[in-house]
Amino acid sequence: xxxxxxxxxxxxxxxxxxxxxxxxxxxxxxxxxxxxxxxxxxxxxxxxxxxxxxxxxxxxxxxxxxxxxxxxxxxxxxxxxxxxxxxxxxxxxxxxxxxxxxxxxxxxxxxxxxx
Amino acid sequence: xxxxxxxxxxxxxxxxxxxxxxxxxxxxxxxxxxxxxxxxxxxxxxxxxxxxxxxxxxxxxxxxxxxxxxxxxxxxxxxxxxxxxxxxxxxxxxxxxxxxxxxxxxxxxxxx
Numbered sequence: 001x002x003x004x005x006x007x008x009x010x011x012x013x014x015x016x017x018x019x020x021x022x023x024x025x026x027x028x029x030x031x032x033x034x035x036x037x038x039x040x041x042x043x044x045x046x047x048x049x050x051x052x053x054x055x056x057x058x059x060x061x062x063x064x065x066x067x068x069x070x071x072x073x074x075x076x077x078x079x080x081x082x083x084x085x086x087x088x089x090x091x092x093x094x095x096x097x098x099x100x101x102x103x104x105x106x107x108x109x110x111x112x113x114x115x
Numbered sequence: 116x117x118x119x120x121x122x123x124x125x126x127x128x129x130x131x132x133x134x135x136x137x138x139x140x141x142x143x144x145x146x147x148x149x150x151x152x153x154x155x156x157x158x159x160x161x162x163x164x165x166x167x168x169x170x171x172x173x174x175x176x177x178x179x180x181x182x183x184x185x186x187x188x189x190x191x192x193x194x195x196x197x198x199x200x201x202x203x204x205x206x207x208x209x210x211x212x213x214x215x216x217x218x219x220x221x222x223x224x225x226x227x
Contacts, residue, residue, distance in 0.1 A: 004158075040219070041153075041203060041219065041220045042217070042219055042220070043159075043205065043217040043220075044217070045214055045215065048214065056214055090158060090159065092159075101147040101164070101166040101167075101209060103149075103161050103164060104161075104215060105161075106151075106158040106159040106160070107158050108157060108158045109156075109157070109158050
């Protein structure tokens with residue numbers, strides 16, 4: 001009955017590899033997000049999808065590609081992993097009402113370590 | 116543009132003492148403001164949010180925050196700290212288009 005779930009929880013991989021992180025929400029929300037939290041705990045939005053369409057794409061290397069097969073899922077694929085990609089990646093979801101007052105519900109995070 | 120500044124990356128209080136975590140915001144439009152809590156190795160959980168209804172907002176776990184437009188502040192308080200309150204706290208402002216801008220976080224330590 002987890003609202004926002006992510007897999008895997010931990011991911012350790014070598015530089016240069018390609019990896020994917022999956023996110024699913026069962027809240028019926030129409031908007032999903034990916035955030036990156038760096039080693040200093042700073043949280044920054046990466047992408048936002050509304051009804052499977054990209055609406056926010058912050059300055060993120062094009063090695064990162066989000067994919068939304070349906071509005072309950074937003075996966076993050078990362079090509080050619082670099083050391084600096086090591087971070088915690090959070091998925092979130094919300095239901096758009098108006099004006100940005102919606103609560104975003106966060107998943108438990110995926111801890112990515114690139115060696 | 117929207118941003119928040121959290122004063123104090125680390126706050127320590129004794130169990131039973133007042134908790135005060137500071138947040139100042141900058142926004143070119145009337146802001147929506149949020150406080151989230153992150154327990155170790157977990158995701159973020161909403162504590163409370165301000166959406167222009169009441170300036171004093173009550174949240175979960177006994178926390179509350181007051182929106183003060185004249186001071187551009189949204190400080191988080193709790194009258195009596197509990198050991199279970201030890202966590203990282205994030206203030207955030209909505210930039211519209213469902214975009215949240217987070218502060219750098221404040222780690223709360225509760226001393227027994």
